[in-house]
Amino acid sequence: MWRALREAFPLAKFRRQQALGPFFADFASHAAGLVIEIDGGQHGEAVAQDEARTRFIEGEGYRVIRFWNDDVMTNLEGVLASIASTLPSPLVGEGGPQGWMRENGADTPSPSQG
Secondary structure (H helix, E strand, C coil): CHHHHHHHCHHHCCEEEEEECCEEEEEEECCCCEEEEEECHHHHCCHHHHHHHHHHHHHCCCEEEEEEHHHHHHCHHHHHHHHHHHCCCCCCCCCCCCCCCCCCCCCCCCHHHC
16 A cells, blocks of 8 residues: 555655554545555454544645555555645645645646646
8 A cells, every 4th residue: 555655646645654643543544644554454453543543634734535455455446546635725834736636637627737
């Protein structure tokens, strides 16, 4: 997943195991304001803890999206497409035309791009 994120979305500069307050995000992009969590079976038993963690991270200004391990392993392209649809364009604090963030044709250029 780490390699796939870095290759598919190089401008987002995802970091792995990023500290956010008392928690660690599996993958975080400060520029995109996005946290990606990859959940295994143990997360089905820790729902209250995951909800508290998500509330904290969202309170810090990030959007949190979650995927199951199985989805990443069996449908990586679908997971990446889902992530692409959540990425802001342009990135926070960056200029540039709409749509520049999404690589590999995942985004349709806006009319302003000509």
